[in-house]
Amino acid sequence: MALQTLSPGAESTLVIAPMLIVLVAAVGTLLLGTRPRARAGVSLAGGAAYLIAVAAIDWYVVLAPDAPGAATYQVGGLPAPFGITLVADGLSAFMLTMVAVIGVASLVFSIRVLPELDRRSYYFPLFHFLALGVTGAFLTGDLFNLFVWFEVMLMASYIFVAYYGGPQHTRAAFWYVALNLLASAVFLLGVGGIYATTGTLNMADLARRLAAPAAYGIDPGPVVGLLGLLLSVFAIKAGLVPFQFWIPTAYRAAPPPITALLAGATKKVGIYAIIRLSFTVFADAQIGVDLAVPIVGTVLAGDSPLAFIGAALFVMGTASILVGGLGAVGRDSLEGVLAYSSIGQVGFIAVPVAIAATTTVPDVRHIAIVAALVYALNHALAKGMLFLAVGAVRTATGTSRLADLGGLASRSPLLAAAFFIGSLSLVGIPPLSGFFGKFLVFDAAAQAGSLSVLVLLLAGSLLTIAYATRAWNRSFWGQRTSAVEDAIADPVQVAVLLALAVTIVAVGIGFEPIYRFADAAATAALDTDGYIDAVDPNQTVSGVDGGSVDAGAGGGGGGGETGTGTINTTDGGETP
Amino acid sequence: MTTVIMRTTARIVVPIVLIVAISLLIEGHNLPGGGFIAGVLTSTAFVIVYIAFGLDFLERGVLGRDVDPGKTPSRDRVVVAYRRLFTVGLAIAVGSGLVPLALAHPFLSQSYVVLEGVPLYHHLEIASALAFDLGVYCVVVGGLLTIISVVGAE
Numbered sequence: 001m002a003l004q005t006l007s008p009g010a011e012s013t014l015v016i017a018p019m020l021i022v023l024v025a026a027v028g029t030l031l032l033g034t035r036p037r038a039r040a041g042v043s044l045a046g047g048a049a050y051l052i053a054v055a056a057i058d059w060y061v062v063l064a065p066d067a068p069g070a071a072t073y074q075v076g077g078l079p080a081p082f083g084i085t086l087v088a089d090g091l092s093a094f095m096l097t098m099v100a101v102i103g104v105a106s107l108v109f110s111i112r113v114l115p116e117l118d119r120r121s122y123y124f125p126l127f128h129f130l131a132l133g134v135t136g137a138f139l140t141g142d143l144f145n146l147f148v149w150f151e152v153m154l155m156a157s158y159i160f161v162a163y164y165g166g167p168q169h170t171r172a173a174f175w176y177v178a179l180n181l182l183a184s185a186v187f188l189l190g191v192g193g194i195y196a197t198t199g200t201l202n203m204a205d206l207a208r209r210l211a212a213p214a215a216y217g218i219d220p221g222p223v224v225g226l227l228g229l230l231l232s233v234f235a236i237k238a239g240l241v242p243f244q245f246w247i248p249t250a251y252r253a254a255p256p257p258i259t260a261l262l263a264g265a266t267k268k269v270g271i272y273a274i275i276r277l278s279f280t281v282f283a284d285a286q287i288g289v290d291l292a293v294p295i296v297g298t299v300l301a302g303d304s305p306l307a308f309i310g311a312a313l314f315v316m317g318t319a320s321i322l323v324g325g326l327g328a329v330g331r332d333s334l335e336g337v338l339a340y341s342s343i344g345q346v347g348f349i350a351v352p353v354a355i356a357a358t359t360t361v362p363d364v365r366h367i368a369i370v371a372a373l374v375y376a377l378n379h380a381l382a383k384g385m386l387f388l389a390v391g392a393v394r395t396a397t398g399t400s401r402l403a404d405l406g407g408l409a410s411r412s413p414l415l416a417a418a419f420f421i422g423s424l425s426l427v428g429i430p431p432l433s434g435f436f437g438k439f440l441v442f443d444a445a446a447q448a449g450s451l452s453v454l455v456l457l458l459a460g461s462l463l464t465i466a467y468a469t470r471a472w473n474r475s476f477w478g479q480r481t482s483a484v485e486d487a488i489a490d491p492v493q494v495a496v497l498l499a500l501a502v503t504i505v506a507v508g509i510g511f512e513p514i515y516r517f518a519d520a521a522a523t524a525a526l527d528t529d530g531y532i533d534a535v536d537p538n539q540t541v542s543g544v545d546g547g548s549v550d551a552g553a554g555g556g557g558g559g560g561e562t563g564t565g566t567i568n569t570t571d572g573g574e575t576p
Numbered sequence: 577m578t579t580v581i582m583r584t585t586a587r588i589v590v591p592i593v594l595i596v597a598i599s600l601l602i603e604g605h606n607l608p609g610g611g612f613i614a615g616v617l618t619s620t621a622f623v624i625v626y627i628a629f630g631l632d633f634l635e636r637g638v639l640g641r642d643v644d645p646g647k648t649p650s651r652d653r654v655v656v657a658y659r660r661l662f663t664v665g666l667a668i669a670v671g672s673g674l675v676p677l678a679l680a681h682p683f684l685s686q687s688y689v690v691l692e693g694v695p696l697y698h699h700l701e702i703a704s705a706l707a708f709d710l711g712v713y714c715v716v717v718g719g720l721l722t723i724i725s726v727v728g729a730e
Contacts, residue, residue: 030663077681
């Protein structure tokens with residue numbers, strides 16, 4: 001009797017489908033207890049269903065000719081901005097697709113890489129909870145809810161980093177937990193501050209209020225600093241310098257399929273959060289930034305917080321490219337090389353985001369976001385596949401130290417082929433997906449007319465070639481070592497790797513639809529009004545203007561009768 | 577073994593704690609309380625029993641089972657039961673969210689029924705949120721007690 005809720009339409013139900021599928025899969029695998037085969041079956045079924053649900057979102061919400069572009073879901077039927085809104089728009093769908101591909105691959109891989117003993121523990125339920133956290137973070141339209149999904153994701157990843165329970169795993173987990181607890185506290189502080197400043201945490205409502213602060217009677221000044229807090233938290237998740245130090249130890253400690261997921265999916269949550277908050281939510285904020293940087297002597301100025309975000313991201317991104325590239329050249333294990341490489345690659349994603357934030361030309365901003373997204377997709381596919389390949393090498397030879405490896409190419413040509421394609425894609429050789437990622441990033445930098453950025457990107461690319469070649473030469477070419485001599489690669493693992501390799505080639509050859517998708521994602525990321533409309537069409541910014549017009553016509557206290565039902569119409573009426 | 581004072585106090589306090597916990601669980605959907613805090617309070621009652629009477633008291637003294645002290649704590653029957661409680665609680669919570677979906681309402685929608693003329697109460701309100709709270713309660717009790725018994729035994 002109290003259910004006064006909108007009956008959700010089909011598209012709307014689709015939005016929550018991926019989340020429910022992983023949730024049910026997580027609980028299902030827990031309920032199955034100690035039956036490993038049934039657990040693996042339920043996990044795979046969940047993964048397949050997830051893939052289908054995400055593909056359905058991609059088509060019906062974003063790519064179909066008559067697609068709405070964005071669909072929302074009000075959890076519990078409570079209306080926005082009070083209830084929790086889930087929003088699937090182009091950007092979310094693009095990210096979800098990335099996660100679905102790499103997630104299913106590493107799920108199939110997991111079934112083969114773990115010995116029987118591991119399968120009886122909580123591996124699969126935790127895997128699904130990790131996926132749940134990532135999915136929730138991509139779909140939510142509420143800042144506090146984003147915090148909750150971050151926590152869900154982190155709780156699962158804590159256990160995975162400590163999964164093997166040895167001394168170095170415990171040490172890695174200790175640092176990882178300590179750093180992320182600190183980050184969570186900072187995140188919560190930022191979220192609390194934003195609520196205190198603006199009176200809302202719904203992202204669409206937040207964007208609307210910040211675009212017209214006077215109409216809502218708020219002083220948005222503190223938001224810039226609070227956004228800085230949030231940015232640092234997301235940078236920790238993405239592993240940007242100076243927050244990169246947890247990555248090598250954590251990636252080495254976690255089981256390989258999980259490392260693939262950490263690099264391919266949870267890192268992208270940090271990138272996604274930066275793009276979503278900076279461009280969709282804070283881009284139109286009416287806050288003048290005028291900040292003198294003491295040491296360098298430059299002055300950051302602009303009429304939105306983007307000027308500040310852009311500068312910070314630019315420094316972090318370029319530093320990441322250099323630190324990651326230089327670090328990867330000197331590592332002595334495959335995981336070490338790939339972990340440092342992923343620090344560098346995230347720099348390649350952050351730099352175009354920084355270009356998008358600093359430029360004032362809409363076209364350049366758009367192309368830069370597309371570049372960041374395509375690069376992120378390539379990194380998820382290639383790096384995820386390479387980490388899985390390291391898992392396969394470890395299953396076959398029992399080691400991943402470069403000194404103990406050599407001659408794998410002749411021992412297992414298919415595994416070598418997959419690794420080769422992954423490395424080439426990382427370097428950016430046409431026609432692989434990595435080529436378009438690199439090309440678009442360079443294009444964005446060229447269009448922004450920044451020579452120094454181009455030089456930095458070039459240096460980073462050269463470093464990529466150096467460490468990719470070195471890892472390949474040391475482990476796949478040369479004399480076979482004793483570990484390699486008896487190595488037998490698992491056929492299912494190699495099949496998963498080859499499937500991912502084919503995907504990478506296919507993305508490169510059939511790039512047109514991928515570009516269209518990334519283009520739609522970038523449009524969604526930059527379209528603040530569209531986002532607000534999708535979430536909460538009744539309370540548009542013009543509704544506030546209408547309120548003030550009404551107040552003028554009706555005189556004095558007539559501002560409250562605009563019929564839109566906003567809490568703030570009275571404030572709107574008092575402004576003129 | 578702890579002192580007589582401790583054990584006597586535990587005997588009196590534990591039932592009170594449990595009753596308060598259950599009342600918090602039942603009224604939690606529209607008054608202060610709820611599944612989480614009720615679960616924590618229930619776990620506290622168990623912790624008092626553990627402190628006053630030792631870790632094996634529940635199985636040996638209350639359930640009348642034999643316990644061999646050398647076993648790994650995580651394979652104890654009572655710990656297995658705690659873990660099952662955790663899983664079942666999670667299933668209840670998720671299931672209670674899925675039911676409205678089957679009735680064409682959004683995920684996690686809640687409703688309530690007011691019953692008039694009930695003996696003793698006259699006016700009784702039954703909320704669907706109670707099912708979710710019960711799930712949370714089971715998750716918290718199961719999770720906390722698993723941790724406490726395993727870590728406590730070590």
